[in-house]
Amino acid sequence: xxxxxxxxxxxxxxxxxxxxxxxxxxxxxxxxxxxxxxxxxxxxxxxxxxxxxxxxxxxxxxxxxxxxxxxxxxxxxxxxxxxxxxxxxxxxxxxxxxxxxxxxxxxxxxxxxxxxxxxxxxxxxxxxxxxxxxxxxxxxxxxxxxxxxxxxxx
Ligand code: ZN
Numbered sequence: 001x002x003x004x005x006x007x008x009x010x011x012x013x014x015x016x017x018x019x020x021x022x023x024x025x026x027x028x029x030x031x032x033x034x035x036x037x038x039x040x041x042x043x044x045x046x047x048x049x050x051x052x053x054x055x056x057x058x059x060x061x062x063x064x065x066x067x068x069x070x071x072x073x074x075x076x077x078x079x080x081x082x083x084x085x086x087x088x089x090x091x092x093x094x095x096x097x098x099x100x101x102x103x104x105x106x107x108x109x110x111x112x113x114x115x116x117x118x119x120x121x122x123x124x125x126x127x128x129x130x131x132x133x134x135x136x137x138x139x140x141x142x143x144x145x146x147x148x149x150x151x152x153x154x
Contacts, residue, residue: 007118010115010116010118013112013115014067014068014071014115014116015067015071017070017071017072017074017075017112018067018070018071018074021061021071021073021074022074022075022077022078023059023060023061023074023077023078024060024061024074025060025062026048026060027048027050027058027059027060029050029058030049030050030060031049031050031051031052032049032139032140033046033047033049034135034138034139035047035135036135036138038065038069038127038128038131040124040127041066041069041124041128042066043063043064043066043069043070043128043131044063044064044065045063045065045069045073045131045132045135046062046063046135047059047060047061047073047135047136047139048061049136049139049140051085054085054086055082055084056081056082056083056085056088058081061073061132065128065131066125066128068116068129069128069129069131069132071116072116072128072129072131072132072133073131073132075111075112075113075115075116076095076113076132076136078111078113079091079095079111079112080136085140088136089137089140091109091110092133092136092137094106094110095110095113095129095130095133096133098110098117098120099116099117099119099120099126099129099130100120101117101120101121116129
């Protein structure tokens with residue numbers, strides 16, 4: 001089963017994010033943090049956000065899990081940095097469509113995260129890909145005040 005050139009590119013980008021994750025670690029000035037688990041795979045992700053004037057001015061993630069979950073979290077931080085809450089939630093919606101295999105007009109706004117579109121062929125891995133985005137959505141609930149400095153387990 002040969003991989004197409006596009007599959008190879010996507011695979012290389014995913015591996016790069018999992019091996020050299022962007023913005024992994026702790027945020028000093030986090031206004032919101034949240035932890036989510038994906039019991040089907042064992043992935044655990046913490047997402048920390050610094051929100052100022054309705055804009056995500058900084059973001060970090062940490063956790064442990066499979067290649068897809070870690071790469072997706074890294075890609076997510078690239079996509080949402082310096083976005084408003086509304087823009088970040090719109091990106092999250094785009095991403096959930098992409099991993100279901102649906103074409104969207106704005107998927108390029110996701111940057112590297114759109115390279116996880118191949119996950120749609122592996123339904124068991126969709127939750128791995130969306131875990132960090134679900135954490136983002138929960139962290140942004142109620143304008144980022146609803147889970148202020150609380151760790152929430154699910
Ligand atoms: Zn996983």
